[in-house]
Amino acid sequence: MDFCRYEKKDHVAYITITRPEVMNALHAPANIELGQVFDDFAADDDSWLAVLTGEGDRAFSAGNDLKYTAEMSRLPREQRPNLGAARGGFGGLTSRYDLFKPIIARVNGFALGGGLELALACDIIVAADHAEVGLPEPRRGLIAGAMGVHRLPRHLPLKQAMGYMLTGRHMSAQRAYEIGLVNEVVPLAKLDDAVGAWIADIVRCAPLSVRATKEAALKGLQMPLEQAGVAEYQWEMARRRSADAIEGPRAFAEKRAPNWTGK
Numbered sequence: 087m088d089f090c091r092y093e094k095k096d097h098v099a100y101i102t103i104t105r106p107e108v109m110n111a112l113h114a115p116a117n118i119e120l121g122q123v124f125d126d127f128a129a130d131d132d133s134w135l136a137v138l139t140g141e142g143d144r145a146f147s148a149g150n151d152l153k154y155t156a157e158m159s160r161l162p163r164e165q166r167p168n169l170g171a172a173r174g175g176f177g178g179l180t181s182r183y184d185l186f187k188p189i190i191a192r193v194n195g196f197a198l199g200g201g202l203e204l205a206l207a208c209d210i211i212v213a214a215d216h217a218e219v220g221l222p223e224p225r226r227g228l229i230a231g232a233m234g235v236h237r238l239p240r241h242l243p244l245k246q247a248m249g250y251m252l253t254g255r256h257m258s259a260q261r262a263y264e265i266g267l268v269n270e271v272v273p274l275a276k277l278d279d280a281v282g283a284w285i286a287d288i289v290r291c292a293p294l295s296v297r298a299t300k301e302a303a304l305k306g307l308q309m310p311l312e313q314a315g316v317a318e319y320q321w322e323m324a325r326r327r328s329a330d331a332i333e334g335p336r337a338f339a340e341k342r343a344p345n346w347t348g349k
Contacts, residue, residue, distance in 0.1 A: 090102060090116070090120055098133070098137060099136040103146075105151075106141045106144065110147040112151055112177055113151040113155075117177060124136075131348060135188045135285065135289070137189075140201075143195055143274055146205065147197060147198075175233070179208075180207045181232070186298075186300045186304075190208060191204065191205040191210070191211045193214065193259070200230075203230060203237070206237040207237070209300065213263070214271075220250060222256070242265055242266065292325070294321060297325075
């Protein structure tokens with residue numbers, strides 16, 4: 087890996103963007119690499135959840151690497167590298183709609199533009215108290231096109247979302263917590279402990295139950311309530327047929343910790 091670090095331990099995949107010299111901003115090669123990483127995570131049955139973060143304590147990700155974009159724009163079209171599109175959208179994640187394993191965003195600093203869009207594509211956001219988030223794209227003649235303009239109004243009351251999107255203003259981690267955008271804010275020194283507590287609670291659950299829950303919740307939001315209640319969900323069908331569906335009630339009755347296999 088040239089632009090990220092990808093490690094697996096105890097059913098958890100740890101993905102760290104390693105471009106601190108540009109505040110972990112992403113250029114086309116980094117997006118492609120992260121797309122490959124998330125492909126691997128999605129396919130690995132032994133990886134039950136992922137943690138996404140940036141290297142250092144300054145930035146989670148400052149979004150799109152605008153300096154790289156500007157440099158490429160100065161080249162004649164025939165001299166620009168043809169790398170193709172990254173699978174899964176920005177950071178390999180923002181347009182990935184079939185990944186129902188949980189993902190935690192460990193926001194260790196600025197999460198701006200595409201960086202916030204990456205965090206919004208995760209399921210849980212844990213932020214250091216010095217972090218700032220925002221969608222400043224209009225200040226650069228851009229829009230938050232990696233689904234930020236669509237996700238933020240789904241996470242916040244409309245007027246709150248529009249206020250931040252139309253001005254490009256940053257918000258503090260504490261403010262993001264107060265309006266429901268962030269799950270937890272802690273001092274940087276306690277960030278790993280806080281993320282670890284979320285990991286422990288998720289791993290304590292049956293992995294197929296977690297995936298079925300995420301799938302039903304996200305897909306159900308797109309349906310009327312009555313329809314959502316009777317729809318069939320792929321991971322719920324898998325959970326019902328699984329050994330873990332038998333193991334959970336049996337472990338409860340036998341007053342012991344369950345032995346989840348994800349099968």
